[in-house]
Amino acid sequence: MTPLSTTAHEPGVVELTVETSPLDDVRQLLPFLDAHRPLVWMRKGEGLAGIGTALRLEFTGPDRMRAAATAWREVVGAATVVDPIAKPGTGLVAFGTFAFADDSALTSVLIVPEVVIGRRGGRSWITRIRSTRSDGAAAADPRPTPFGAEYRLSLLPGTLKPDAYRVAVADAVAHIRAHDLGKVVLARDLVGHLPLESDLRRALVELALGYPDCWTFAVDGLVGSSPETLVRVDHGTVSARVLAGTISRGPDGASDHQAAIDLAASLKDLDEHQFAVASVLSALEPHSSSLQTSEIPFTLKLPNLWHLATDVAGTLSDGSTSLDLIDALHPTAAVAGTPTADALDVIRRLEPFDRGRYAGPVGWVGADGDGEWAIALRCAQLTETGDLTAYAGCGIVAESDPERELAETKMKFRPIVEAFG
Template identity: 50%
Template sequence: MTTSPDPGLAARPLGTPLVARTVALDPPVSSDSPATLLSLLPALDDPREVSSWVRRGEGIVGWGRALELTTTGPHRFAEAQEWWRRVVSTAVVRDEVGVPGTGPVAFGSVSYAAESPAGATLIVPEVVVGCRDGRWWLTTIGTDASVPAPAAPSPQAAPTEPEGVTFADGALSSAEWAGRVSQAVERITAGEIDKVVLARDLRVQADKAVDPRWLLQRLAERYDTTWVFAVDGLVGATPEMLVRLEKGLVTSRVLAGTIRRTGDDGHDLALAGSLARSSKDLEEHEYAVRSVADALRPHCSSMNVPESPFVLHLSNVMHLATDVAGVLGDRTTSLALAASLHPSAAVCGTPTEVADRVIAELEDMDRGRYAGPVGWMDAAGDGEWGIALRCGAYEADDPAALRLFAGCGIVAGSDPESEVAESDAKLVPMRDALTGA
């Protein structure tokens, strides 16, 4: 890659205009499987070459890199958006399908903190395959000199299960992290802050390279209500849609307040009722909803914010959830909307500046792109951006090593041991995917 005059910005030179062609595909024979799209991904030596955004069998997957950008610092969102604007303004596009996600598409993920070296990355794959409402398509992307030939993809050989997977403490042990939760509660009780979200990490080492396709397919099969994503080596299954922009409609799903499921339907129903009545969890949820609504309101001509949350049932946990919706009132892109929402109270706390400072003081780690926006954007600026939760990041230059992350919202009524248990529950999806459990 070459470096631009801005030291925080690095990208492959644009050179000749981007060329993108989208053609319709016949549905694969097994198109009713939640992992069908993912089964089309080829085996690649570098896990960072795989891209995914799939939920309930629909979405887009991609591989290779026609163009890429990395930018760091406080202006990373704006610089990424400007780069994409320049790319699509000169692109030559032939789109025979014409739905959101066709034509040139950029997958992206953004660091939680401005000072993180992980920065913001946009990846334009060489090949993208998509499925929406029963319609399938293939997009090939390149330059005048190099555009992959359109060819219907076929299911690839199944990925192999990771071998010799071991887990170790990250920056803090469980006991140490519980101590940090206690410190956070003391600061909340003292009136310094209303809420703070504390995260912890877990280190993973395998005997050989971990195929991201294995992780993606296991996550899709077990957590089909989540968005199963992969962007530049960040892999996970997020239940939280930070923002979706589609033809002027803005939507955001807010999750805050969590309880672990037992597997007993009757008991889980009772737990769901207790979650819906929990003053601690309702308070945490209210902070998160308010922060999202306040951030979106300047960009919307009208908004709908439900008064009460509902309980979202996932495979291993339940969350208090609220769907916020609005009508776009300006020409803001989905990435710019994501920037206006980040960091929300669901991943940071309230007030934001104080919570952010407490996170930096207590976590003892760089979150990287965990808890930052992750998703995709098309040439029109429409797209979907989730929050990178329930995820792991491949370590640089070692496809056999990852860091897993989980976080919990801490308020005045938080109990440290309960928060450790909640964080353990949030690590389960990635741990099980890695071990084949």
């Protein structure tokens, strides 16, 4: 079936027919994916695998997420959905990834697959999606296929080299101290080239197995494994996990335990974390009258580092969808800084590249507006020609040290470097 495509400026009316039915338990989603353009959202072996494209919606500019929310409501309103399971991820769904900056050259997209295979709570299903007006045959049921040959990819410093990053951090610190800013997030890049015949599912396996507590995703060439839940909406409830403040894991049990204690006591990291939590609460409070947070940040253990983390949860009071909320939340202080406008000005001045979809929302949305969205961290963007760009950033505050921040980016690059290397 030829995929339908539209833009935010020409939404049209797209009529889709959607049918979900149960499957015997599918324990591995990744073998079902397209080897070269995978579409997946998973954590701890559960999630959604998309195959093919029934509809692609593209958006640009400062209203890209708001336009996506409007366009999605139109798609849902025109769809015929048969969903006897009625669980998160069943029925009509779209995978999405959104650019970080309002003026990014990279488009933001919602992609409705032709087929979705899902697994949650040990229960599996298949959803088939087609244009109601299409005369073509429905897509064949997908089958798992063997992975392609192994490959190794070297990632090298990109536009912002290590020495230049140290200078940028020092510049940001001076600016923060001079202008009374709270925090600025600065990123740097690594680049490489992936042979076109390479099977991207191999990198996804490495990410999913190495970082099972993170959201492993692949949407329109953006591949990664993010620890940070931007927002989750489920039957009127809203939740988020805020991460800011980082330290490397120790080489043994005693030093690792001490690293977690040091992070929890670090005034620099606690200040950085508080800015991020306040940013999320400020964005969500207009949509919920019952937000609750952890009393103090807790230390979240990942395979290569510790994060300071705070969970936020509440009940929605205004019927907002997950797309409405990512529009309200983005960009949080965890990926931009605070005050937001001032931080974005510093980022534009000191980062010599377009972040693309790095640090933007990535996830999925259902017909009822519920969905799960992460911040696109620990990720890389792959182009049609095989060029790969990975990004990692740090929260810079008045006490930041350029050498330490550079070392932190190396830690944050590790998931992608190891997945492809």
